[in-house]
Amino acid sequence: MEVLYFAWVRERIGIPKETVVSDAVTVADLVEELKSREERYAAAFEDVSALRVALDQELSDFSAPLAGVREVAFFPPMTGG
Amino acid sequence: MEVLYFAWVRERIGIPKETVVSDAVTVADLVEELKSREERYAAAFEDVSALRVALDQELSDFSAPLAGVREVAFFPPMTGG
Amino acid sequence: MRILVQEEPFDPGAETSAFAQGRGDMGAVVTFTGLVRGDGGLSAMEIEHYPGMTERAITAIAEEARDRWSLGDVLVIHRHGRLVPGEAIMMVATAAPHRKDAFEAAEFLMDYLKSRAPFWKKELGPDGAAWVAAKDDDEAALRRW
Amino acid sequence: MRILVQEEPFDPGAETSAFAQGRGDMGAVVTFTGLVRGDGGLSAMEIEHYPGMTERAITAIAEEARDRWSLGDVLVIHRHGRLVPGEAIMMVATAAPHRKDAFEAAEFLMDYLKSRAPFWKKELGPDGAAWVAAKDDDEAALRRW
Numbered sequence: 001m002e003v004l005y006f007a008w009v010r011e012r013i014g015i016p017k018e019t020v021v022s023d024a025v026t027v028a029d030l031v032e033e034l035k036s037r038e039e040r041y042a043a044a045f046e047d048v049s050a051l052r053v054a055l056d057q058e059l060s061d062f063s064a065p066l067a068g069v070r071e072v073a074f075f076p077p078m079t080g081g
Numbered sequence: 082m083e084v085l086y087f088a089w090v091r092e093r094i095g096i097p098k099e100t101v102v103s104d105a106v107t108v109a110d111l112v113e114e115l116k117s118r119e120e121r122y123a124a125a126f127e128d129v130s131a132l133r134v135a136l137d138q139e140l141s142d143f144s145a146p147l148a149g150v151r152e153v154a155f156f157p158p159m160t161g162g
Numbered sequence: 163m164r165i166l167v168q169e170e171p172f173d174p175g176a177e178t179s180a181f182a183q184g185r186g187d188m189g190a191v192v193t194f195t196g197l198v199r200g201d202g203g204l205s206a207m208e209i210e211h212y213p214g215m216t217e218r219a220i221t222a223i224a225e226e227a228r229d230r231w232s233l234g235d236v237l238v239i240h241r242h243g244r245l246v247p248g249e250a251i252m253m254v255a256t257a258a259p260h261r262k263d264a265f266e267a268a269e270f271l272m273d274y275l276k277s278r279a280p281f282w283k284k285e286l287g288p289d290g291a292a293w294v295a296a297k298d299d300d301e302a303a304l305r306r307w
Numbered sequence: 308m309r310i311l312v313q314e315e316p317f318d319p320g321a322e323t324s325a326f327a328q329g330r331g332d333m334g335a336v337v338t339f340t341g342l343v344r345g346d347g348g349l350s351a352m353e354i355e356h357y358p359g360m361t362e363r364a365i366t367a368i369a370e371e372a373r374d375r376w377s378l379g380d381v382l383v384i385h386r387h388g389r390l391v392p393g394e395a396i397m398m399v400a401t402a403a404p405h406r407k408d409a410f411e412a413a414e415f416l417m418d419y420l421k422s423r424a425p426f427w428k429k430e431l432g433p434d435g436a437a438w439v440a441a442k443d444d445d446e447a448a449l450r451r452w
Binding site: 089 | 211272281
């Protein structure tokens with residue numbers, strides 16, 4: 001699946017997008033898997049309460065299942081308008 | 082003092098403005114005096130609860146005193162905006 | 163603060179541009195434009211006003227808005243005379259550092275202009291001319307402020 | 308309904324004119340324009356967004372507004388990329404038969420765009436660049452709808 005990062009999440013991880021092959025069942029599982037990879041992921045996902053997640057471009061939450069999802073995006077709370 | 086009429090009050094009385102010499106103490110007294118003059122005034126002032134009054138261009142009420150007032154205006158509720 | 167009571171048409175877009183121009187310290191601009199509706203076969207609207215009192219009443223309303231909210235600027239334009247469907251009757255614009263102030267002040271101004279500024283609308287339609295009656299709703303809207 | 312997500316500047320006045328044009332059945336047009344504020348020595352703002360999701364999220368917000376209020380039309384324009392103080396970041400316009408619907412829908416759209424459309428603002432000032440933090444107030448504003 002494609003994993004996208006925006007704003008300071010993107011800056012901390014250092015890339016806007018990557019393809020991840022994972023057996024993670026939920027978003028939270030995926031986050032744990034990414035955190036265990038490298039320090040920059042651990043830094044980006046340090047406090048998930050400060051983050052939002054979208055699954056296939058719809059806002060979702062960290063307990064949501066990933067089955068069938070093609071695009072996961074992590075970002076800070078939005079500041080539009 | 083100058084007495085002004087607007088909207089359907091003006092149409093019923095037939096003039097936009099007139100000079101009235103009166104000893105009326107309050108607006109209500111002036112209205113009674115005008116009503117006793119002619120039928121068109123009686124028709125315009127038939128239901129004062131449907132009317133508004135301004136004294137020297139400030140919204141006021143029918144119990145207000147007329148001492149020192151130079152301009153009295155009678156009109157229906159406003160419909161601006 | 164700019165208050166215009168005029169018979170001439172105005173361009174709400176051009177007024178919005180001019181009003182929003184170069185406001186380095188204001189983050190929010192809200193505008194309201196009232197248009198003549200053509201439903202019910204209305205062919206024209208005639209707006210009567212009370213010269214002198216109109217300007218005073220609008221100035222007082224605008225000053226009260228500036229006292230109540232943190233505003234950078236206020237604009238009120240209101241026409242009188244004859245208007246046809248689609249034409250702009252009036253507009254209000256507010257500029258504020260934050261959107262809440264700009265929105266609330268614009269709504270406040272509109273609620274007061276509806277019932278406290280000396281304008282009277284007459285509608286000309288297929289059945290002749292009729293004065294627009296004040297709505298209980300408009301009087302009720304004032305109570306929230 | 309018209310939704311534009313673009314890097315190019317836009318003219319809020321021209322958009323207001325076009326939006327208000329020929330609305331024989333709509334009495335009320337409300338616009339909100341958000342401008343880049345130059346206070347605190349801000350020299351520029353960079354807005355990042357999530358292409359694809361942005362348009363979907365705004366369309367969903369606008370459709371919800373049309374379900375909740377009696378609206379004739381809705382316009383949303385939101386820029387991304389680099390902006391300087393005084394420039395328009397975004398605008399919302401609503402047209403309705405009555406002013407209450409036009410105002411409420413515009414405020415609803417703004418509250419949702421602030422916290423639910425995928426945009427992120429970065430401010431460039433004398434002390435470097437900093438991401439704008441989401442405000443508790445903005446999250447709280449959603450609860451009234």
